[in-house]
Amino acid sequence: MHRRRHREHPWVALAAAGKDVADAGMSVVLFVEQLMKHRRVCSWCTLAAACHLAAVPLLLTEAQAALSTIQWRRK
Secondary structure, eight states: OOTTHHHHOHHHHHHHHHHHHHHHHHHHHHHHHIIIIISOOOHHHHHHHHHHHHHHHHHHHHHHHHHHHHHHHHO
C-alpha cells in the first residue's frame, strides 16, 4: 500500500475500501452457506474470507483519510 495514496489518489483508496467491504460481506455469506447447506467448509474459501475481513479495518482507515483529503481540497 502506498503511504500517500489517500492524498494523491483518494478515489483509488475509496474504491479499494468499497470493493473489499463487498468482498468481505460476500465471503461471509458464502462461508455461512457452506456451513448450513454443505456442513463443510472449504479451506481456501475460509482463508480468503479471513483475509478480506482482516483487510477491512485497514482499508476503512485509509478511506477515512481519503475522505478528509477530498473535503480539504473542496475548501
